[in-house]
Amino acid sequence: MALKAQVLYDFTAEPGNNELTVREGETITVTNKNIGGGWIEAQNSRGEVGLVPEDYIEFSKSASSFPPAATTAPTPSVGNVASQDLAFFDAYAPASTPAQNQASNGNDPWSAWNTDPSGGSNNNWASNPEGTQTGRTASDPWASVSQGHPQAYQGPGAEDDEWDDEWDDVKSNAGYADSEAGDSGAMQRGGAHATSMKISLNKFPGFSKSGPELYLLCKQLTKSKDRLPVYMGEVGAVWFYPETQLDCVVADPKKGSKMYGLKSYIEYQITPNTTNRPVNHRYKHFDWLYERLLDKYGSAIPIPSLPDKQVTGRFEEEFIKMRMERLQGWMTRMCRHPVISNSEVFQLFLTYKDEKDWKMGKRKAEKDETVGVMIFSTIEPEAPDMDVIEVEQKCEQFSRFTKAMDDGVKEILTVGHEHWKRCTGPLPKEYQRIGKAFQNLSSVFTSSGYQGESTLTDAMTAAGKTYEEIAQLVAEQPKKDLHSLMETNNEYKGLLGCFPDTIGVHKAAIDKVKEGDKLVATSKITPQEKVTMAKRVSTMSYSLQAEMNHFHSNRIYDYNRVMQLYLEEQAKFYETIAAKLRQAHSQFTTM
């Protein structure tokens, strides 16, 4: 009797990875529980076989007493082995999974994005700006600040085993379900991932009640060598910027495989401009870096999420290219950040010498205790303390701005997405039909038997072909211009989605400082502690101001660049069409 399982969460197979797309509520037959590494092999009702993360399924009640995978399980029957072999070949058939089919909609890489302004991701901004904890919904990312985030990054432990295991891009993030509620379909995990940092603070058991007090009231600030000065520059508070800007190139994706070819992964080559020596990393390594940066800097610096796991691409090559492009974008942004780029963990990622060096650095990073709000203990503003009222005003200004920009960016994504669909769908089809109609009429004219109309019919045929060429140009144009515009705005959407978390930490701190008198009166804190808290919230504010100024300067650079690129390519596009039409026009007889 086959072992049945219920699917708990949607899982979308990654192309070429021998995985099986399953949907929540679906019943599957487990064909091999001994795959290991958190995977099982299963067959769906259509007979398709592939790997599914074991955390995504629940063994059916009749079989619920079976232990989970990686422990002893019945040896698969001969029949199951056969279907497993079949699956190995089936999974390489292109466009065979629903996920791939979904992604093929007009070849629009944004078709799966949740750009609906009423969508769940917007809840980031709809949450209570006063920082009170009443009325917070499960999909409210502010909730993660105060309640911690169950099963978000699990923190250091036995992960060295995991590190070398066979999975690459999919981790057991079933715990994200709380923020998935507002999203939909295949993008559930990706959508949640993209719009909120999920600051991981559950290392500090008391945090869910105490929040930023951990920093505001801590007895002694660690004299870290990773001191983060904030200077007063022309535009106000600024981070310390290195003379040479770090940069790196993500390139040369190579396929590797594990488990006798059952699981494959992609390794990227990352070459920093400092050493010019390439290092190799898999997506999961990027993910590890992301979690480390989020852990350490997330309260002070919005750490944009990694590119979505389910980015599109009808074919594996396209998928890999798209992911690489986005990893490059993410790395570039991290390199541009003076605090991140200079951090030990980021330097480790880019410049580790060998496996041993890497593993040691990794362990050290995971043991770092200057994480969460404690990052503020390393910040040293070279400026007079600010009044809490001014701190609050600044914070609210940043909150308003990032919220407004988030709306603006989403509007561009929404209209850009629709424009993409039109330009790759109905519009070129119409130009093609116009072209065909001209050519058809021309061929009717050719059949007239009337003398001397070949000039007309040749010209009409050419005009028809011109419109077919225009159809092609129209369909291909979005990749040349709209793509960059969308990618940049999508990056900013991700970045802006991190601000509610970051700003939330600041708002909670401000609230605490404003309660100072009351806390002293009720003997919750000493008068000295009240003074310390006010000083520390000022430090936090300089940190936020430096970060906002960094954000603005990057924003100006990025939008200047992307708008120029867009308009340049658009102008070229219309010029090309005009030239083609002039050429077609010239073939008619002048009368």
Add this chain to the structure above:
Amino acid sequence: MALKAQVLYDFTAEPGNNELTVREGETITVTNKNIGGGWIEAQNSRGEVGLVPEDYIEFSKSASSFPPAATTAPTPSVGNVASQDLAFFDAYAPASTPAQNQASNGNDPWSAWNTDPSGGSNNNWASNPEGTQTGRTASDPWASVSQGHPQAYQGPGAEDDEWDDEWDDVKSNAGYADSEAGDSGAMQRGGAHATSMKISLNKFPGFSKSGPELYLLCKQLTKSKDRLPVYMGEVGAVWFYPETQLDCVVADPKKGSKMYGLKSYIEYQITPNTTNRPVNHRYKHFDWLYERLLDKYGSAIPIPSLPDKQVTGRFEEEFIKMRMERLQGWMTRMCRHPVISNSEVFQLFLTYKDEKDWKMGKRKAEKDETVGVMIFSTIEPEAPDMDVIEVEQKCEQFSRFTKAMDDGVKEILTVGHEHWKRCTGPLPKEYQRIGKAFQNLSSVFTSSGYQGESTLTDAMTAAGKTYEEIAQLVAEQPKKDLHSLMETNNEYKGLLGCFPDTIGVHKAAIDKVKEGDKLVATSKITPQEKVTMAKRVSTMSYSLQAEMNHFHSNRIYDYNRVMQLYLEEQAKFYETIAAKLRQAHSQFTTM
């Protein structure tokens, strides 16, 4: 008790004419039967009051014994008079009738056209090409050749009264119902009108059985002074072309009114290049001319229908402009035709000296007996007689070509219509939204409080405005280029819709000639008559060849011209957009 009536046929009110739109099957209340001139005043169930042609209604059974309008009828009650007065004002309210609302669809003058290839008008071509009379449907225009056309133009009679009566554009063409069956909605009359010539042969009682025999077997050919020679030119048989081509300008539409302002009409000024002296005509005069030309030349020359009565235009001015443009197109085509332009009736229309001259000429034209197939008796080919087999081959070639071109033209109309809708609807809306999105983001940026980003925000605002301008350009472009392309193809659709009738006459004649031996054997005709018939069908063929060559030469001229115009305007359009984008691009900082 109010007098009720049933509406027999759809009637669409003409804007500003105080008319009432009614639909087949609707019950209306007659508020004034004494309007005269073929009109009654009625009120519909929504309380709207206006004029309706009396031929379009049937008095309800309870009142069926009432004599029709213009004879004694009950004096309207005071209440009815009041509603009549109201109606007088109501009817001038803009956009108040369903017809006007229908026409407002994207401001597309083709929205009401039946471009559906499966539509009724296509039945012209689906009819039996063998010329047999079995299986002809009521909507088959070939039927009109053999069966005559009940209540189509009524022929000369007491029409001098009608001539001066108050109606302008609507005539009692209830008898068109047979060909209306295949069409639908507001275009019923217009559609039927546009796609078939309705050769009027009912002056000859025996014709419905004898068809072209009337000419093939007539004893003596009238030695008309209107001799129509056919020469052999470079391209084959050709009409005699005058040295100077006649042309005219239709301009200066003026509103006149009758019946104390209750009915208004438009008078157009037509100035021929020969006399350079303008004459005035109303639409009904054009219609009279059309009927005369159809009567006289329709068997030999496809006479395109006048512009549809229900051409669009949301406002009266637009409607008048559109009709004038199309009347100009129709007149230009008639002027270009060597036979038509030289005809007495056409010359009368263009050059009558005064009212008396016009009335005399009119009476004479209406008494002309060289009509229908008898037109062939005036044709004198200067070429050797053709064998009936060759005649048949030519005829079939023309039939195939005109059918194929009809399909091609309709395809262009269909796709052009869709393109029009897209260019005036969703596409500019999208560009506008892109423009708004850029401007919105720019104004968010302006609120950042960050120094020195006005270059970026100014440039982004300008880029946004550029896209709004592009939206405007896109929406206005169809009027500049697609309009001409559509008008030309629509004209050709009308012209091609006449060919089945014309070719049908020829096919019927060919069939008769091919029966020659049998007819001699059964003593239906003499051997001499058989010879005469063969000679005459050859004459008919030369006439058709000359007409086809005329058609081809015009076609080449027209399509060369319209394609050039279209491509020229399209190229300019794209160049304008490209220039705007370059300008917008230049406002960004070069980096």
